[in-house]
Amino acid sequence: MRQDEIWDAHAAQHYDTPGTGMFAPEVLGPAVDRLATLAGGGAALELAIGTGRVAIPLHERGVPVTGIELSQPMIDQLRTKNADIPVVAGDMATTFVEAGFTLVYLVFNTIANLLTQREQVECFRNAARHLEPGGRFVIELWVPELRRLPPGTPATVFTSEPGYLGVDTYDTLHQHVVSHHFTFDPDHGRAAQVGRTPHRYIWPAELDLMAQLAGFELESRDADWSGAPFTADSRSHVSVYRLPPAR
Template sequence: MRQEEIWNAEVAQSYDTPGAGMFAPEVLEPTLDRLAELADGGRALEFAIGTGRVAVPLARRGVPVTGIEMSQPMIDQLRTKADDATIPVVVGDMATARAPGTFQLVYLVYNTISNLLRQAEQVACFRNAARHLVPGGRFVVELWVPELRKLPPGQQAVVRQSEAGYIGLHTYDVLRQHVLSHHFWFDDGSTARVFRSPHRYIWPAELDLMAQLAGFELEARHADWHGAEFTAESRSHVSVYRLPPATSPM
């Protein structure tokens, strides 16, 4: 199952849910507040920009945003909201593609680094972020914490979320650190809509080591975009990594 096959035209056309889910103001506004603060008046680069859920409103706040995205259908959906002059997008893999210029901030939201299914690709993603940043620039990663404590002995599946009209569950391959996310939407009838996507989960300590290999230091880690304390019970985290600032000549 290749990423290009997953993020196809059908998914792109149904991805946006204005005002609800991950597009809800209570989810999106704190994200925008924090990213605008970290951009600090400079340019921002979004890896896996998708349909522009974050990039479009961030650009409206005056932050110049460029994107990297491998799915042309997702870019096409983004183009219904912002043209190339407003938000330039490079077509390619976030682990290897290069956007022109340098940036104050690179960010990767909503667990997307886990779409890279090999550890080497995830390390390459950090190194690619470092290549794009000015000295002292920051790389922000939003990621969920693996929920293996919920996995009963001898079983491979965990229900992630269950509510009216929707069930989400994860099936784990703990040997390869892979998880397959299953999403089921249904109504009162006999049919359901299904979406599945593979991921490689990453522990926070492993993520920090990836950052170190790329020359970053962990500057901050919180449980959410509001800045809540990250604890052993946190289900996700927002981690801010920073490159060393430029050294002044003697």
């Protein structure tokens, strides 16, 4: 499953869920608030900008935003909502736009779309190339839920609700997980539609080492965008890495 095959025209057209899910105000609002503060009056670069879920409201807050996006259909969908945000087509681990940003951010688990450790390290290095001294790289990522995985059982149900079933299958040898998304009409017996997305999961400690290899230091780690404390039971985290300031 290549990323350009996953994020095709159909995915782009059905990605946005205005007012619900990750587009809900209580989810999106704190993320935009925090990113606007971290930008510190400078310009921001979003890796894997998608359809502009975060970039558009951040741009409306007065933060100059540029994006990098691999999927042309996702870029086209963004353009139906905003024509002003510059977007460069390319891979988030290698594509370079320009230096001088105060903030680079990568949200909603997207670094895990890079399926090798090497690519994930290169993503950190690419973020560092874009930042001015003292600039920040922000990653939102889930914590691998291996404690929920009984020995000998390769899969877990992460969501079960009317009309939707989410199942993760794990390859712990390679730190790979494939999320299977089953959508169906709960009132009729028609066949379900199935979508699959592969990921390479990353422990927070491994993420910190990747950051060090790229010259970053961990500035903060919270359980969510509102700043809740990160604990051993947190299911996700927002990690802020910072380059050393100029001497």
